[in-house]
Amino acid sequence: GAVVSQHPSWVICKSGTSVKIECRSLDFQATTMFWYRQFPKQSLMLMATSNEGSKATYEQGVEKDKFLINHASLTLSTLTVTSAHPEDSSFYICSALLTSGYNEQFFGPGTRLTVL
Amino acid sequence: QQQVKQSPQSLIVQKGGISIINCAYENTAFDYFPWYQQFPGKGPALLIAIRPDVSEKKEGRFTISFNKSAKQFSLHIMDSQPGDSATYFCAASTGTSYDKVIFGPGTSLSVIP
Numbered sequence: 001g002a003v004v005s006q007h008p009s010w011v012i013c014k015s016g017t018s019v020k021i022e023c024r025s026l027d028f029q030a031t032t033m034f035w036y037r038q039f040p041k042q043s044l045m046l047m048a049t050s051n052e053g054s055k056a057t058y059e060q061g062v063e064k065d066k067f068l069i070n071h072a073s074l075t076l077s078t079l080t081v082t083s084a085h086p087e088d089s090s091f092y093i094c095s096a097l098l099t100s101g102y103n104e105q106f107f108g109p110g111t112r113l114t115v116l
Numbered sequence: 117q118q119q120v121k122q123s124p125q126s127l128i129v130q131k132g133g134i135s136i137i138n139c140a141y142e143n144t145a146f147d148y149f150p151w152y153q154q155f156p157g158k159g160p161a162l163l164i165a166i167r168p169d170v171s172e173k174k175e176g177r178f179t180i181s182f183n184k185s186a187k188q189f190s191l192h193i194m195d196s197q198p199g200d201s202a203t204y205f206c207a208a209s210t211g212t213s214y215d216k217v218i219f220g221p222g223t224s225l226s227v228i229p
Contacts, residue, residue: 004159006159034216034217041224042221042222043205043219043220043221043222044160044205044219046216046217049216091157093159093160095159103148103209104148104150104162104165105162105217106162107152107159107160107161107162108159109158109159110157110158110159112157
């Protein structure tokens with residue numbers, strides 16, 4: 001149980017275009033999902049917390065107008081990288097919060113974004 | 117105070133040996149300490165986690181030791197295998213009243229035959 005999927009697993013786009021990444025909790029409902037970015041050989045950096053039915057909470061230094069997050073249902077959150085540039089190339093990972101007494105995060109497989 | 121420190125940055129262990137990764141934290145409000153295993157190009161997967169009410173938790177070859185007074189915890193991998201070669205992240209959060217998970221910088225483990 002507690003499976004989280006991401007789509008696509010990798011994407012290549014041209015500079016200036018927008019890219020949407022989906023995160024789904026497959027076998028549980030998640031009112032809270034998280035989006036992380038990970039650069040090579042580095043740790044996960046939390047970008048934002050996505051709450052179903054409300055606005056996302058962004059971490060300091062993360063541009064909310066560039067990284068649009070929508071959490072329209074209890075099983076789906078989307079991250080849209082708008083006007084992508086080469087410096088946005090990274091590994092984007094989502095997680096979904098399973099609340100059952102203690103709260104645990106389950107992570108998706110990640111999406112590799114390459115901006116040319 | 118939100119930082120989680122982790123060492124070593126990289127570790128090479130022979131097959132069958134014990135791999136030990138250490139972490140330390142400052143925030144005494146943390147009450148949930150998970151370890152994640154990440155293979156290249158994949159998302160992190162929860163390996164094992166501990167709450168501060170116990171000093172040790174063992175699951176198969178993986179053991180977490182927790183020292184609340186020292187604010188330190190460690191992961192021991194017994195009988196290390198080449199398939200254990202991955203990056204390991206310790207983390208901490210306030211699991212009861214949910215807060216962000218704070219990740220350590222990671223340890224790259226290589227188990228050589």
